[in-house]
Amino acid sequence: MVKALEKSRRIGMNEPLLPVRKNRGNHLRRKIVLIINGCDLKSPLLWVPLTICVTISLIVSFFKIKSYSMYNTQLPQPSVTKSKYTIDQEGCRIPYLEEYSDSIKKYIFKPDPIDCVNNDHIVPEIITQTTDNKIFIDTRNHALVECWYESFWRVNPKPVNHDEQISVLILGLDSISRLNFRRQMPKTFNYLTNILDAKEMVGYNKIGDDTFTNTIAVLNGLTVDEIEQTCLNESKERRFDTCPLIWKIFNESGYITAYGEDTSHTGIFNYLRKGFFNPPTDFDYRVFNQLLEDEIGHTEKLGYKLCVGNDLKITKLFRYIKDFAITFKNQPYFGFFWSVSMSHDYLNYPNLIDDINYQLLKDLYESGALENTALFLISDHGMRYGGIRSTYQGFLEERLPMLYIFTPYWFRSKYPTAWANLITNTRRLTTPFDLHETLLDLKNLKFLQREKMRLKLYNKINNTATTSNGLSLFLPIPKERTCEMAAIPMHFCTCQIYQPLNVTSEIVVRNIANFVVNEINRLLIGYTSCAKLKLEKIISASINLVSGSNDDIFLKKTIPGYTVSLITTPGHGKFEASVSWNDGSPKLTGTISRTNLYRNQSRCISDFHLKLYCYCQSIF
Template sequence: MSSRIVGGRLSSKWLIFCAFLVILMILHMPSWIDEIDPIALSATESSFLVPTHGGNLSDSKAMKKKYFVHTSKCRIPYIDPFSEGAMKLYSPRLFIPCSNESELVSAIYNPNLRRYVLHINQAVAHQLLNSTEKEFNCFYREIKHGKKADTYDMLNPSKYFSQGYVVPLHVEGMLLDCETAELPPITLQKDAYMFIQYREMPAAAKPTKHTPRKPSVIMYGIDTLSRINLRRTMPLVHEYLRGPGWYEMQGYNKVVGDNSFPNIFAILSGYSPEKAKEHICDTDKSGCLDEIPMIWKYFKNASYLTAYAEDESSSNTFSYLKPGFSKTPTDYYFRPFLRALEEETVNYHCPGCRMVYCMGRRLANSYVYDYCRQFMQRYVKERPIWGMFWSNHFSHDDYFMPSAMQHKVLGDLLDYERDGAFEDTIMIFFADHGVRYGTLLDLDEGYLEERLPMMFIYLPPWFREQYPEYSAALELNQHRLSSNFDLHNTLKHIIELGGTPDGPKLPKSFDCPTCQSLFYPIGESRTCSEAGIEEHWCTCEPYKTIGYLGWSNRIAPRVIERMNEYFVHKNLSHLCSNVSLHYIHKTEIKTGLDITWNGELPQLETAVYRTKFKVQQNSADFQATVVFNNITEVVELDVEKISRTNSYKEDSTCINDKIAKLYCICFSDLKS
């Protein structure tokens, strides 16, 4: 009897010890375990080994592979942003303020007057004057929209203002200059302000008691930022985006093209540039972009107030090697003010940056996101609004520069939250693509860095409560393959909310008839083609690197032949040098999801390959996805789907064709 009691006590102690050990293991489980939701893993892959020694696996073969997406037709592997290879390259950037001076003049919105009032800070003036006795004067010049949509006009002469000046409603932008009263005057401080001036809602657009509540939609975009690099360079922002109401589209895969235009165009129009050219107009022709059925037109027709802003005119989505708009596209349009800021203020380029970093006293992107904040402050409590606010300047050329900006970006989001804007707004925090060239692409996971832009969607509490089925679908779709065309359909779904069941439905994305709103569950067996994602950009199926076999080395030369034929076809042979192979970085074969090849790879007659190679001319690097026949040595590919994986800005200055610039090495730019 006593022995059984002792044995029972020992068993109880042993169970308590085991339970304590399990709890201890859970508490010390590393942060990367939380990166993937169990819904993204198959049953056999939802068990993990706990790493030892601060995260190093004791047995890497035993570690179950993790995925951003794990379905029957798509497996996008999880990538550690802080892998050893990535961290050898990673160099955090230092934030550089544009000015250390406090504002001499600030613009304060008076809600009672519904007007902006200029306040002069006398303490700052005394500091700048180094005196409390000296007098000074302040003036402003109005920035006006020009006769063309993308231009500005300056009204002269300058207008004097004093303390408490109420800005006239017609003034939407101004350059300020305060100077000493002595002769000749000495400048104390220059500044600039852009205003979202209040506009009364038309009577026909005013909601009634029976009008369904409509969410506002704000799209906050950052160029060239993958979901992997966001984690690496902006961990504080990423942590914020994991809060209540936020959904991360972990399988969001860009659809087409190397650069911003085709991917943003797909979101905003539902078309690819090629299909738009075939069915509507050529986006390279003047006036075409005015004809395209952009999403803001649908929002405007649904009584939404609209706005659009970017922070870099030379690389603007619709103006870089594109004709831009001949008509003002949205109710509030920032580009004319941006042009004035770039031309009329002192611009500063940070070290190694091609784009403007500071315009006057402020960061280039601060104007854009202050414009966004004003837009929400003026209207979000009164009427539904749609706006897109896009930043190129700090992320486009330096993929580690976001590390210097994370406090700025986090501050923007927190400001919007403190203002109460998130109570009424669906926020889309997104990018167009990831890193397109540079050393990160040399990593094995480089193709994922490039093809998986960040995509976060916030739903306000009332929306989640009123439409639980939509938030449940979004929760599920975080771990399903999705695309730009799905986002386009989601925006139109938002416009349709509150309409009658038998009312007219908006046309869905033209280029992808099988795409859908993200507010409906995405099928478990979805493929890239069903999401409108072209083969070259698809991240769903694995590739296996093959050695330097004779037959595999014949692929890159055939691709180069097609590139040289392309120059002839485009009538560019007199400007662009033929290219010739220098060496092959690597060649990979598409294996499929359920194929495992051990040992020597079979020499298949026809297969899909991905080859990355360098050419002799200016050491340009390219990556192509092709179908290659080992018997006939014929390659099937679209040259305009080949990726350029290093910078080409100094190689193709002789042409303005946005696509051909990726492949053209101008005779005039050839390096010895």
């Protein structure tokens, strides 16, 4: 050790062999190093006073630590080092989570395969479709064939824009967090990251509770309240035909557009909503899928038919995606596709579609369909219900959905600044609003030229351009960005320190819990078929402070918030809410989340939002 110290002095190191970190332990070790450096170690007589000196230093530092813990009046903080953060920026720190932490291992398992071929629903294999879309019928089973058709005509696409264009393909898998995607779909993950070199946005934070809220932000750039006040109010029937969804913008530039989901009756725009009067895109999968579900759908679980005929229903959607992308690989297109059936209610079911999801990506890549296509693999949120949701890890994962972005290699070479910014932003706080702005940039690639990007960024910073909720991922996301700056309600913000509170001894916890229950009952005023809820039990509570790499500033300026999880009666509904508490005045900082399934408990009302809270009096 002595030789190492002497060598370090010769090469000019200030603190040899000891890393500099801002914590008490390293501060203490630095003191010892300074003491050692100040002594002549060649003299053996100095070892005695050196030992005494070091001992005194240890004792003094020990009492300093003890006095800090005894008299420090600030709120305690978790002992988390910088290496324990997924995002560690001035405006936001998101805790690092392990894929297989001990708290969630018991919820992860390999599910049994789903058998779509059984005696009750078997469909004879009498039809064969070739790669060029020719259909052959096995006439040996002609008695089983019933032919019918319906004529339709598609409006010819608008003239193609001769400016440089790139196609956009968005593939959505419902209710998959970033980490659960890695756990359940390793084959797809490895292909995305190792073969396609797609970029994972590890700080992608949801902005609302449910699918509609988070997908409408991608497709429209608006919050639910904003879209309710604009295009839905303009429609007497409250349909979405007049809403400026992003595929309309691409269609106006000559893009061929497509939209499809694998659940027709509970789709993004149709679950307790009225959807579209006219097909929203050039190619609309919904009518075909609805017939599949109604005519040959089976194996229903929690309201979703998982099979059509002899196959998983999702395989039909994937075949449609593949055909669409390959057919139009030489023309600009915008495709938005969403799958719910195999991921919405089951944490481990995505494992069953890993192979077919991998095969879809492989077929698209090897066919050349991605040579001029920007690919986005996204989700809306993590698992909102079930055992994992009751853990701290599940709490955070639910707020951090997956987002992967692939662009062709020519794009990365031609727009190096934009691509470099996107790579930097993989470790920044990002949102569905940002993804919307990113898609708009892809519609007009001129915006990605260096000078245009500088002007756009200047306008964003100085508010001289039209304001929006998001910032394109091709622009540099500021290190100082907070959830408030990113338009993320604090209830869904993962840039927070959560300190557990005693639910039995803290008076403020019970006050907050009662406030949340009163807020639920206030929402249900006028709905006489719904029972008045009462507080049954407080499950957990925490005090929350916004966390960034400069926590000293945040802790001084931030009003503490609280998150409480509780159970109500009747119905044993589990709810979670975040509340700010300023001078005894409580205020919700986001929606009140339902964290267990309500199923038929709210069948007496049809309101999209209130179904989460209503317990029908007719049930008991």
